[in-house]
Amino acid sequence: KTIEQDMAQLDAEVAHLGKQIKQLQAELKEKQKKYAQSVRYLRKNRSIEDKLMFIFSAENFNQMYRRLRYVAEYAEFQRLQGNQIKEKQTQVESKRQEQLQVKEEKAKLLAQREAERKEIEKQEKQQRTLVNNLQKRQRNLQAELKKQRQQSQRLNAQIDKLIEEEIAAAKRRAAEEERKRKAAAQKAASGKKPEETKSEKKEKTKEVSMVAE
Numbered sequence: 001k002t003i004e005q006d007m008a009q010l011d012a013e014v015a016h017l018g019k020q021i022k023q024l025q026a027e028l029k030e031k032q033k034k035y036a037q038s039v040r041y042l043r044k045n046r047s048i049e050d051k052l053m054f055i056f057s058a059e060n061f062n063q064m065y066r067r068l069r070y071v072a073e074y075a076e077f078q079r080l081q082g083n084q085i086k087e088k089q090t091q092v093e094s095k096r097q098e099q100l101q102v103k104e105e106k107a108k109l110l111a112q113r114e115a116e117r118k119e120i121e122k123q124e125k126q127q128r129t130l131v132n133n134l135q136k137r138q139r140n141l142q143a144e145l146k147k148q149r150q151q152s153q154r155l156n157a158q159i160d161k162l163i164e165e166e167i168a169a170a171k172r173r174a175a176e177e178e179r180k181r182k183a184a185a186q187k188a189a190s191g192k193k194p195e196e197t198k199s200e201k202k203e204k205t206k207e208v209s210m211v212a213e
Contacts (some may be wrong), residue, residue: 003109003116006109007106007113010103010105010106011106017098027088028088028089031081052203118196
């Protein structure tokens, strides 16, 4: 954006210099025209004798003095015209060089703008590649997170099941112990030896068998 602004300013400067050059060329052309007219006049009256004849052919002294001044002033006019033409030519050339310098500066800005545009495009391409890679990585991480959540849910379900099974087993053991306790209490109250439970009989039978072996 800064380069565009600088180029717009240079374009305006080039246009302004172009107008100045045209104006100077018009002034130079006018002075060259006047100088050409005076040169043609001098060619017709270029000899010293013609000038002297022009001066001394005056009817009186005052007219002679005026003619003498005229000849001197005309010579000075010619000299000034020549100097002014040279000066205008110098100004025109100077403005042309200035305009050329501005155009060269503009060309450098154009090259700089093109280089920066390519660099920006390169950076944008790199950023797009980076964004694509990050999006791909994000998708992979989301899939991995989903997988881990599913595994965690399955593990939690297994733990809950084990806890429920353990609670149920504990309740069964407690119920069995309570039944035994009540049975023992009833036997004690009746004075009889409490009857062995099936599990106790099975355990004693197993012990006898082991001793026999």
